[in-house]
Amino acid sequence: MTVKTKRSDGDRLLAMLAALDNPHRLRIVAALAAGGRNYVSQLARELGISRPLLHLHLAKLEDAGLVRSQLELSADGKALNFFEVNPFHVTLDPAAIAAAAASLTNPEP
Template identity: 70%
Template structure:
């Protein structure tokens, strides 16, 4: 089971990258897109985008759904999920209390 602190940490790590901020921007502004198209829009390689998208999806900030286009091609569409994270000294301190210990034998 993942604690609130661990989930906050994962979300922060997912957002703390310029490419991933731009990915959110592109999906939020232009709406849902598939991977190759998004790679062209942002201007990065597709394998690299794939890595960033996985990080965002693992953190629960975006979702993907495989769809078939009219021509029968399988396109993987991504869209932003409606997250809402408030960062204040109090909320951070509160979440930090439930962080997993740094020991080696603790992660689930």
């Protein structure tokens, strides 16, 4: 049995910054923020990227807590995986970075 531990503020900041360190993922967040929740196939068409590539990017964003997904059945019985942006706010200034660095679970020596 695996127990998922809560991430520290520093770990969460690193995950968020790593997730946003890609132009495709920035465009995904922007599209979801502007248009609201959307399902994978439609989002892939709107962004002009393949569904497998989109799934990889969405997984990274979801792992960082920036988006969430919900599987739903359409009227014709197809499974649609909808994604939407989780509300978030990040302050990056020297004090916030120092506090995040102090809370890292695996600090560098």
